[in-house]
Amino acid sequence: MEKKIKIRQVRAAETRxxxxxxxxxxxxxxxxENVSVEDIAKEAEVSTGSFYTYFKRKEDIIEELxxxxxxxxxxxxxxxxxxxxxDRMKYYCREFLAEIERVGIAICRQWIRNNIxxxxxxxxxxxxxxxxxxxxxxxxLLEEGVRRGELTDGVPVGELALFINAQLYGLxxxxxxxxxxxxGSEKTDLFYExxxxxxxxxxxxx
Amino acid sequence: MEKKIKIRQVRAAETRxxxxxxxxxxxxxxxxENVSVEDIAKEAEVSTGSFYTYFKRKEDIIEELxxxxxxxxxxxxxxxxxxxxxDRMKYYCREFLAEIERVGIAICRQWIRNNIxxxxxxxxxxxxxxxxxxxxxxxxLLEEGVRRGELTDGVPVGELALFINAQLYGLxxxxxxxxxxxxGSEKTDLFYExxxxxxxxxxxxx
Amino acid sequence: MEKKIKIRQVRAAETRxxxxxxxxxxxxxxxxENVSVEDIAKEAEVSTGSFYTYFKRKEDIIEELxxxxxxxxxxxxxxxxxxxxxDRMKYYCREFLAEIERVGIAICRQWIRNNIxxxxxxxxxxxxxxxxxxxxxxxxLLEEGVRRGELTDGVPVGELALFINAQLYGLxxxxxxxxxxxxGSEKTDLFYExxxxxxxxxxxxx
Amino acid sequence: MEKKIKIRQVRAAETRxxxxxxxxxxxxxxxxENVSVEDIAKEAEVSTGSFYTYFKRKEDIIEELxxxxxxxxxxxxxxxxxxxxxDRMKYYCREFLAEIERVGIAICRQWIRNNIxxxxxxxxxxxxxxxxxxxxxxxxLLEEGVRRGELTDGVPVGELALFINAQLYGLxxxxxxxxxxxxGSEKTDLFYExxxxxxxxxxxxx
DNA sequence: GATGAATGAGCGTTCATTCAT
DNA sequence: GATGAATGAACGCTCATTCAT
Numbered sequence: 001m002e003k004k005i006k007i008r009q010v011r012a013a014e015t016r017x018x019x020x021x022x023x024x025x026x027x028x029x030x031x032x033e034n035v036s037v038e039d040i041a042k043e044a045e046v047s048t049g050s051f052y053t054y055f056k057r058k059e060d061i062i063e064e065l066x067x068x069x070x071x072x073x074x075x076x077x078x079x080x081x082x083x084x085x086x087d088r089m090k091y092y093c094r095e096f097l098a099e100i101e102r103v104g105i106a107i108c109r110q111w112i113r114n115n116i117x118x119x120x121x122x123x124x125x126x127x128x129x130x131x132x133x134x135x136x137x138x139x140x141l142l143e144e145g146v147r148r149g150e151l152t153d154g155v156p157v158g159e160l161a162l163f164i165n166a167q168l169y170g171l172x173x174x175x176x177x178x179x180x181x182x183x184g185s186e187k188t189d190l191f192y193e194x195x196x197x198x199x200x201x202x203x204x205x206x
Numbered sequence: 207m208e209k210k211i212k213i214r215q216v217r218a219a220e221t222r223x224x225x226x227x228x229x230x231x232x233x234x235x236x237x238x239e240n241v242s243v244e245d246i247a248k249e250a251e252v253s254t255g256s257f258y259t260y261f262k263r264k265e266d267i268i269e270e271l272x273x274x275x276x277x278x279x280x281x282x283x284x285x286x287x288x289x290x291x292x293d294r295m296k297y298y299c300r301e302f303l304a305e306i307e308r309v310g311i312a313i314c315r316q317w318i319r320n321n322i323x324x325x326x327x328x329x330x331x332x333x334x335x336x337x338x339x340x341x342x343x344x345x346x347l348l349e350e351g352v353r354r355g356e357l358t359d360g361v362p363v364g365e366l367a368l369f370i371n372a373q374l375y376g377l378x379x380x381x382x383x384x385x386x387x388x389x390g391s392e393k394t395d396l397f398y399e400x401x402x403x404x405x406x407x408x409x410x411x412x
Numbered sequence: 413m414e415k416k417i418k419i420r421q422v423r424a425a426e427t428r429x430x431x432x433x434x435x436x437x438x439x440x441x442x443x444x445e446n447v448s449v450e451d452i453a454k455e456a457e458v459s460t461g462s463f464y465t466y467f468k469r470k471e472d473i474i475e476e477l478x479x480x481x482x483x484x485x486x487x488x489x490x491x492x493x494x495x496x497x498x499d500r501m502k503y504y505c506r507e508f509l510a511e512i513e514r515v516g517i518a519i520c521r522q523w524i525r526n527n528i529x530x531x532x533x534x535x536x537x538x539x540x541x542x543x544x545x546x547x548x549x550x551x552x553l554l555e556e557g558v559r560r561g562e563l564t565d566g567v568p569v570g571e572l573a574l575f576i577n578a579q580l581y582g583l584x585x586x587x588x589x590x591x592x593x594x595x596g597s598e599k600t601d602l603f604y605e606x607x608x609x610x611x612x613x614x615x616x617x618x
Numbered sequence: 619m620e621k622k623i624k625i626r627q628v629r630a631a632e633t634r635x636x637x638x639x640x641x642x643x644x645x646x647x648x649x650x651e652n653v654s655v656e657d658i659a660k661e662a663e664v665s666t667g668s669f670y671t672y673f674k675r676k677e678d679i680i681e682e683l684x685x686x687x688x689x690x691x692x693x694x695x696x697x698x699x700x701x702x703x704x705d706r707m708k709y710y711c712r713e714f715l716a717e718i719e720r721v722g723i724a725i726c727r728q729w730i731r732n733n734i735x736x737x738x739x740x741x742x743x744x745x746x747x748x749x750x751x752x753x754x755x756x757x758x759l760l761e762e763g764v765r766r767g768e769l770t771d772g773v774p775v776g777e778l779a780l781f782i783n784a785q786l787y788g789l790x791x792x793x794x795x796x797x798x799x800x801x802g803s804e805k806t807d808l809f810y811e812x813x814x815x816x817x818x819x820x821x822x823x824x
Numbered sequence: 825g826a827t828g829a830a831t832g833a834g835c836g837t838t839c840a841t842t843c844a845t
Numbered sequence: 846g847a848t849g850a851a852t853g854a855a856c857g858c859t860c861a862t863t864c865a866t
Contacts, residue, residue, distance in 0.1 A: 116318055199405055
């Protein structure tokens with residue numbers, strides 16, 4: 001008896017996953033507005049009714065799609081013991097954009113649409129906006145540089161965090177606007193070398 | 207006879223304007239997708255049919271909403287004879303964002319939604335995308351610096367144009383994401399002094 | 413004063429004619445349902461309002477439309493003094509289909525669509541349907557044969573007219589259905605020799 | 619479980635039938651263009667949405683109306699062992715037109731509109747056009763006559779099939795053009811006796 | 825007579841959502 | 846939990862017709 005319940009739960013979880021990945025696929029390809037619940041159900045090989053077993057409204061599935069994993073990117077970079085500040089910053093910027101490119105242009109566009117209004121989101125039990133999260137992450141990268149003695153105390157952390165983040169957003173937008181012609185993740189190293197490194201020169205330690 | 211015709215034309219122009227400002231109001235408040243032609247017509251106090259007297263398709267009204275005038279910004283900057291490169295670039299960046307802020311955050315959000323897909327637009331008889339236009343404008347600023355002997359020949363015009371533009375887009379996005387807390391136009395001078403100027407150092411003439 | 417009125421009447425008659433021929437052109441090309449009053453007005457270079465000066469309803473213009481050119485085909489055939497009955501009949505049938513083929517398959521299809529409903533048309537001041545007209549024409553061919561003593565009195569004119577006409581319509585339809593592969597005008601002589609001539613045998617004079 | 623599904627399927631089939639017969643009724647009475655999907659839905663006592671559960675586009679219901687069953691007419695005729703060639707051919711021709719008359723003039727008109735362009739149709743797993751189908755059927759009637767020794771080998775099967783078929787089409791068109799005054803199915807025997815029989819004389823066996 | 829802006833009912837179609845089974 | 850037929854409001858858009866000028 002108990003086993004059957006478990007089997008049921010497992011199967012339900014699988015159905016849920018199938019729906020999510022079907023939605024992800026179709027929305028990636030066509031955009032949220034151009035995908036109907038029926039489309040998703042068909043792709044997931046379930047009935048439209050089943051969609052509503054798992055999601056109260058069509059929109060609810062959007063939350064499942066933003067599994068963009070740069071949330072821990074700063075932590076990962078900061079924990080790198082064998083890399084210097086330059087490499088850690090370059091890593092973060094590159095991976096930030098690479099992650100976006102990974103999910104595809106349609107979802108990215110959707111994501112921008114959803115995030116240009118300051119929507120609250122729950123990340124690791126803390127309510128922030130996407131902007132705040134990214135800003136804090138970028139600050140922590142710079143502060144880690146100070147903590148490790150790679151940058152001086154006087155470095156204007158707030159402003160740099162703002163500008164570097166803006167640069168990443170800007171490259172993301174450019175990627176969308178050019179239909180993926182301008183590939184941000186390929187530009188970040190160049191950006192670092194050409195623009196950011198010279199600007200950081202005065203705050204270099206040693 | 208002529209006078210009567212004129213009156214008719216005047217009234218028609220007024221109707222057209224009423225529709226546009228009704229559309230602007232509603233789309234600003236609710237977003238293009240959430241406003242129907244009927245809504246617009248009702249707000250403008252005309253029939254739905256009348257909307258189609260002035261616009262062939264619903265989308266066509268969008269063009270009327272984007273009355274952002276940075277199209278001549280680069281020209282204006284390049285024609286400044288009493289300003290040096292730094293001032294011209296700072297002027298362009300500041301005005302670019304100020305113009306966006308002028309139209310308001312709601313329309314800006316709409317504008318981003320419309321432009322993250324690479325939509326062709328006609329600017330002064332030439333068909334470009336918004337991205338291309340801004341990229342070319344930024345290049346022309348840098349090239350003017352070279353032409354005037356303020357920057358060396360070796361300056362990587364393409365890359366710099368890409369990055370500076372991305373910065374402007376990024377600040378615009380940040381402005382929207384923070385509900386206008388991060389005011390881009392106030393940051394551009396700082397961006398120039400902190401980030402860009404040091405990066406341009408190696409390409410300085412004289 | 414009187415002159416001015418006359419000029420007005422003349423100009424009005426011309427406007428009316430322009431509307432009719434514009435309607436004729438467009439409806440021939442696209443079918444009544446697919447042509448709007450505005451289309452007709454535009455083609456006639458008048459305002460939509462003017463259309464309603466001359467026609468109370470859109471449908472009213474249908475009556476003005478039908479002037480196709482095989483209307484005199486029977487007369488021409490009957491006036492041939494140097495041809496016998498066989499040749500006259502063959503001439504009529506061949507030219508009937510050739511005329512249709514001349515205008516092209518698209519217009520022919522349109523024409524069928526317009527004529528399978530029994531639309532009244534005005535031909536030489538007499539109101540008939542297309543069917544009646546063709547039937548009368550075919551009768552006159554047979555009757556001319558009797559009058560000239562080529563056929564006996566006993567020939568069943570009505571039935572023969574019906575069947576020969578139906579044959580012509582049928583070949584026209586086959587031409588359309590086969591995308592012009594079955595070319596009717598090339599078949600009429602064969603039809604005459606194979607089918608009709610033997611059938612007319614009993615009614616041959618002399 | 620299976621039973622319940624069956625019930626659902628049965629009810630769905632009934633709904634579908636209700637829609638079809640509502641459409642048939644209204645289109646017969648008023649013509650396809652003058653009946654809206656909403657009209658049909660109302661008559662069938664379902665929602666407009668339900669119409670689209672069963673038919674992708676409004677036009678698609680037309681196919682359901684063409685339940686003209688002359689598809690097996692030739693087979694039936696050819697299998698008649700107690701009838702001679704004359705009777706079989708007369709049967710085919712009469713029933714061909716009777717079948718058309720049975721569905722009604724409105725649907726027939728619609729049917730002609732749809733078939734004067736060479737649309738592919740699937741008849742008993744084979745893709746043909748209506749024209750091809752009828753031509754083949756007519757050939758088979760003639761060939762059966764040869765096979766049974768009622769006609770000689772020399773009979774020009776292709777041409778006769780073309781002309782007889784055209785005659786049937788022509789009578790159908792005449793029926794439509796005269797608003798059902800000229801009743802084709804009543805004329806076919808006469809056509810056979812007056813026209814076709816004399817023409818077949820030379821190919822008679824025995 | 826001529827104009828053309830204005831009307832508004834009507835159309836075909838979509839689709840998120842419900843609910844009996 | 847799963848189904849899929851049924852719903853019906855909503856949409857973008859068309860167009861015959863009117864009428865003040």
